[in-house]
Amino acid sequence: MIEASTQAIEAFDTLVRTRRSVRGFLDKPVPDSVMQQIFETARWSPSGTNVQPWDVCVASGEVTKALRAGFISRAKNKEKIVTDHAPDGRLDDLWRERKRACARALYNAMGIEWEDKAGRASAAFRNSEFFDAPHVVFLGMHEDFGTQTAADVGMFAQTLMLAMTAHGVASCAQGSLRNYPDFVRSTFGLDDKIKILFGISFGYEDDKVPANTARTERAPLEEIVKFLG
Ligand SMILES: Cc1cc2nc3c(=O)[nH]c(=O)nc-3n(C[C@H](O)[C@H](O)[C@H](O)COP(=O)(O)O)c2cc1C
Numbered sequence: 001m002i003e004a005s006t007q008a009i010e011a012f013d014t015l016v017r018t019r020r021s022v023r024g025f026l027d028k029p030v031p032d033s034v035m036q037q038i039f040e041t042a043r044w045s046p047s048g049t050n051v052q053p054w055d056v057c058v059a060s061g062e063v064t065k066a067l068r069a070g071f072i073s074r075a076k077n078k079e080k081i082v083t084d085h086a087p088d089g090r091l092d093d094l095w096r097e098r099k100r101a102c103a104r105a106l107y108n109a110m111g112i113e114w115e116d117k118a119g120r121a122s123a124a125f126r127n128s129e130f131f132d133a134p135h136v137v138f139l140g141m142h143e144d145f146g147t148q149t150a151a152d153v154g155m156f157a158q159t160l161m162l163a164m165t166a167h168g169v170a171s172c173a174q175g176s177l178r179n180y181p182d183f184v185r186s187t188f189g190l191d192d193k194i195k196i197l198f199g200i201s202f203g204y205e206d207d208k209v210p211a212n213t214a215r216t217e218r219a220p221l222e223e224i225v226k227f228l229g
């Protein structure tokens with residue numbers, strides 16, 4: 001059993017709170033040795049009955065450039081988006097408001113007015129550019145798995161992003177990277193049965209990018225957790 005210590009608690013809390021979505025990266029690759037350590041840690045994520053359902057495809061160098069070019073051209077040409085999984089349904093007011101607050105934080109950081117449709121579109125377009133990140137990882141799973149198993153892939157993703165944070169590597173999870181799954185499959189030579197859930201752009205933060213000053217809040221504990229007994 002792990003021995004609880006103030007040091008470990010503080011270190012973990014700091015790690016969790018330090019991770020945030022970074023949307024502007026330096027043109028500086030993550031060294032191979034750091035990359036290996038990060039993914040080695042993420043490998044220890046839990047999953048139901050330990051099936052380890054995740055398919056993890058990491059792009060660097062020329063592969064990232066080719067993927068970026070492909071996402072950009074598809075977005076510019078307004079290519080029909082056909083995701084592997086059905087999108088969420090209509091969000092209720094509570095969640096819509098949280099979603100708006102998240103968007104407002106980003107637009108404020110970028111100096112974009114809510115009414116500025118073109119500005120908002122160019123902010124969204126940054127997703128296709130992977131926010132200039134030198135790396136992108138796609139997370140998928142076999143089509144035989146359903147939503148219960150998608151939760152396992154989420155566990156992997158959070159472990160991965162925390163491991164990145166510990167190594168000083170910034171990241172941004174992107175649901176938008178599920179938009180062109182056939183292109184991702186053909187790039188990595190994936191079987192058609194491997195379905196893409198989302199991607200994560202990562203690398204070293206460019207702290208001169210205004211978008212990176214955006215900060216999000218969280219709902220208070222009493223709003224989200226019921227403690228009984
Ligand atoms: C599965 C998932 C998908 C996301 N998709 C996007 C995305 O497509 N584009 C984007 O800019 N941020 C995306 N985000 C980042 C969220 O907006 C962000 O995590 C949230 O606002 C909380 O902010 P923080 O990560 O800075 O703590 C995504 C996050 C997750 C976990």
